[in-house]
Amino acid sequence: MLRTLEIRDMLIIDRLELEFQPGLNVLTGETGAGKSILLDSLGFVLGWRGRAELVRSGAEQGEVIAVFELPKDHAAHKVLIEAGFDDADELILRRVNAKDGRKTGWVNDRRVSGEMLRALSDTLVELHGQHDDRGLLDPKGHRALLDDFAGHEGLLSDTRAAWSGMSAARKAVNAAETAYSEARAEEDFLRHAVAELDKLAPEPGEDAELDARRRMMQGAERIRDDIARAAQAMGLDGAEGAMGDALRWLEGASDAAEGRLDDPLSALARAMAELDEAGRGVAEVLDALDFDPHELEATEERLFALRGLARKHAVAPDDLAGLAETLRGRLDALDQGAGRLSELTADLRTREAIFQKAAKALSESRAKAAKRLDTAVCEELAPLKMERAVFSTELSTAAAGPDGVDQVAFTVATNPGAPAGPIGKIASGGELSRFLLALKVCLAEQSNAGLTMIFDEIDRGVGGATAAAVGRRLAALAEGGQVLVVTHSPQVAALGAHHWRVEKRVAEAQTTSTVIPLDASAREGEIARMLSGDTVTDEARAAARALLAG
Template sequence: MLRSLDIRDMLIIDRLELAFQPGLNALTGETGAGKSILLDSLGFVLGWRGRAELVRSGAEQGEVTAVFDLPEGHAAHAVLEEAGLPATDELILRRVNSADGRKTAWVNDRRCSGEVLRSLSDTLVELHGQHDDRGLLNPRGHRMLLDEYGRLADLRAELRSAWSGRQAAQKALERAEAALEAVRSEEEYLRHAVAEMRALAPEPGEDAALDARRRMMQASERVRADIAKAAQALGGDGAEGAAGDALRWLEDAGAQLDGQLEPVIAALNRAMIELDEAARGAEECLEVLAFNPSELEEVEERLFAIRALARKHDVMPDELGSFAEGLETRLAALDAGDAELKGLRAALKHAGKLYDDAASALSAARAEAAGRLDAAVMAELAPLKMERAVFETEMSEIPPGPDGIDEVAFRVATNPGAPSGPLAKIASGGELSRFLLALKVCLTGAQPGLTMIFDEIDRGVGGATADAVGRRLASLASGGQVLVVTHSPQVAALAAHHWRVEKRVEDGMTLSTVTPLGPDQRVDEIARMLSGDTITPAARAAAEALMAG
């Protein structure tokens, strides 16, 4: 319940404090007195999108504070918990609009976003005027309103999940079909290229190894003769043999010289070891350089084949292996494509069945909810002097989508046997007000703790019909809180609490004020609404009669 509204420096309001009460609260006043500004200010603190310029001329900033009572279990508690904001039995919303357009909001003295305010407002206030902004006159919103009335959120969530699954399966199949079609267009190339790769089977680094082997074999013929001569010169017939003879001669002489030749003999032994290693190295090199003359031709042929294949596919020779793997993968996808498509088609069929089942279940639930809504609205129309009118929730089938296969439209006929049509086209102004009131009562009646605001819902009606509207509003307010902006004395007379909105001029500036009315003041205000600026005794008597019921 909205307990209080504090407005400072907003439009033509300098300072205003309102303390609202449970039951039916009426705000009356001349056209242009500022009643709509109260709603703009309340909408501002609730995060609604409205006028861009709200700050009173000459003020640095405008500010609105709204205080709500939150009973245990109120839906706002869940919003506060999700936003990480403190929750008590009192909710204080404050929002400031600076002159430069910046907006700042607090919930229970904690900074918050406008999105949080809007989420809270959905649980706190329901605003309705003749030019409805919540979808009652727009058929595009009727399906959602029916789902909310029927409490079909779970079925709707299941349907959306099934739709997402079906869409994902459809896209997976389309991607696979496109990929397979692309591969099939190059099937001949793939099979030929894979066959070439398999026949050649290039190894990583093979190009460099073959090139080195080729260069060595080409050079071996030129250097092998020199190495052979060197090996011969180092061997037993050359330096090694001469060194051996010298060693024997020195050893024989050294035996007679008491060790004087030992250093010479030791040095010669070391030289003999080095000569032996050099000779063996030369022999080994000769063995390495020995090759079959046809081997050079074979190496060159393979090297040239690898390089030709690399040029053909525009890759480096060492990349042929990974390139071949890619070809093999694409060919494998081609060969396995039909089996994959079969599996994806089966998955799509299964996802389609899940969606169809969910859509059918939601359609059946909507049809049941539509029947209940039609009966509830018809029951509401009777006390509003429209017992002969007909309200119908029309459902028709549309192509499948994330919201199901149903199109929903609220249709009315003002008299039995007359053709039905959309609310905005069939009903007159007064009839439209009553249809919308009946609908609003039915669609929001299941939301406890909701403050309902009706902005001139009685426009276009008078007399007994206005009295019927007022009595329905009073009945609706008996279990909660209703605020009504009205020009109808019949409606105002049935209010439990009454405020008059009026303008005054101070120092050349127009300001709006709101005054709570006592019993005598209420009589005068309702008499004014009946007779105009001049309040006659007859008008006052009529006002007293209206208030007496």
């Protein structure tokens, strides 16, 4: 509910603060008094696009502050939370328009964009009038309005869930088809590459092992002869034999030498032991260097094969084993792809059937609701002196989407036999106002929760009993909520729960507009003025009292 509206230095408003109330709030005044400026100012703080020049002449900036009360289940809470605001039961909107045209907005003292203000305004205020293109005249919103009237949230939820499931299944099929198509395009390559890799059977680390073995065998041919000659020089025909002879000769002479050969004999024994150990080591090396010449050839062939295949696939030799697994997996996916694609396609067909069933049930419910809405609107049109007019909710087929397969449009025919057309193009100004009011009354229970509804001269072009019927319906809409009405009709004004008069004053060559709350006596005078004009007669006052008495 809009609680207060404070306006400073906007157009011809110097300073103004209004405190609105629940129920039907009526604003009256002579033409040009400034009623439209109030709506322009409210639209400005709500982020609506309107007049370019709003700052009062001579002022540096204009400012509007609007305070709203938010019940717990109000839709604005969700907008605030999604934007990162702390939730609150009071919403303070403030917007400033500088003289140079710059506009700055705040929500609860936090700076925001005009887009954020407009997002909130959709949950706070609903404007209706002869030039209403934001609400009931916008065909884009007719389907949602019909769904609210129908009250089939369950069917709508089922359809959206079915659409989501079908969309996910279709995405999976498309992805599988793409993967399968790509795999088929490289099938020959995959099969050849996997066969080639399987035949070679590369192992991680094999390249380094083969390279070391090859280098050892290549070096063995160069050093084996030298090592063999050394082994021969160290053996019985060489050093070992000579040292053995020397040891025997010295041992035979040691007794006669009276101990003087003991140290040489010990040294020679140690040398024989070291020579023996050296001989065994050389023999082991010779055994290691003893290889089949064909082994070198086989080692080189495998090493070259590994490196050649690695270059072919642009990977390191040690990565060939992993590449084989990857390609084998792609080949397995190809072999299983047809079956997988068939499964996904079958799932998609099932989900399409589920969506079609849900959409059909939703369409049938919409068709029934459309008939109920048409009947309800036509019943409302009769008291508004439009009993010959026809309102129709037209359903046509639209592209499938989360909300089904229906397109909804509200059409009217103002006279029997006349062609029907869009409500905003067929009806005249006064007829349009009454069509909108009748439609809003029928939709009110479902679509105005927490909204402040504003009707801008929606009673224009009607009077007498018809104006009274308009007023009664506005009062009914205001029960349990809040409605603001800008009106020139005394019948409508008399039904208001709260009444303000908009006045224009000229002082010191300065024109300003102000708004005055009216008590019971002042209301009688204002309604009498609306009935008789500038000169208020006793008869007009009596008529005003009669209207106020109901």
